[in-house]
Amino acid sequence: MSDERGPRDRLWQVAARQRGYFTAADALAAGYSYQAQRFHRQRGNWLRVDRAVYRFREYLDLPSEDTDQFVRWSIWSRDRAVVSHTSALAVHDLGIANPAEIHLTVPPGFRQQNSAVVLHRARLTDEDVQRHSGFQVTTPLRAVLETAAAGMDQDIVDSAAGELLARGMVSRRRLLHAAQEMGARTELAVERALRAEAE
Structure with a gap:
């Protein structure tokens, strides 16, 4: 037809x-x-x-959405970029993250560059990524972990981890175990966030 x-x-x-x-x-x-x-x-x-x-x-x-800019970067990357780190926290409305920069995770071999975005290179699994309207974004758990791993402001990690737990999206045990799998820096930041959440 x-x-x-x-x-x-x-x-x-x-x-x-x-x-x-x-x-x-x-x-x-x-x-x-x-x-x-x-x-x-x-x-x-x-x-x-x-x-x-x-x-x-x-x-x-038409009324714009806060996420319009992410669709543009998804297209720029030919759908290889995933919104991540504090940008993903903002998409999920987790904590106090209000990033001035757009954070994207791209495959290790990705060659495009643009000064308007911060690129992180990593291999993400299907479990790490969710499909949003017109773009991909790391899951709430992954967004918290990668923000912690990148050494971003502890207050941002604390608030995001606290909301992640408060919403019942993950258990304290699962959050800590996932942080341990990502390395010592992530584990330390998440331990601090868990202590802050318990106070």
């Missing part, structure tokens, strides 16, 4: 799952030649966000 939708409908369907963002490759697959893409950029129908990353202009008129 042939697809009777036009290029715009096909591209819109892709972009709608990504808060209006899409790539030049998405546009090409939807039926826009490079010449047609240039036309839409020049007319202001598509807003250039980054090299070969665009957004439909109409999305500027």
Whole structure:
């Protein structure tokens, strides 16, 4: 059965799952030649966000979400970046994290760079990652552990671990065991957080 939708409908369907963002490759697959893409950029129908990353202009008129920026970075990384560390804590609304920087975990061989993000290299398992609307994010437990492992402010670790426990998302024993598996620095920060939570 042939697809009777036009290029715009096909591209819109892709972009709608990504808060209006899409790539030049998405546009090409939807039926826009490079010449047609240039036309839409020049007319202001598509807003250039980054090299070969665009957004439909109409999305500027829609209510934005705090997580829109993460969708953009997911597309930039070709879905290889996972929102992590304090950025993941903010997505999960855990503790007092309000990061000025965007933290992403990427595979060890990832080569792209951008000064607007902080890249951490690690191999994440399926158990470490959750799918969010248009991007991937580390789980609440993993977000607490990697924040502790990175030596970030102890108050942030304390508040996030406290909320993780208060919400019943993990037991104290599981949290401490997972911290031990990540190394001495993580274990120490989590032990401090557990002491603070018990006071």
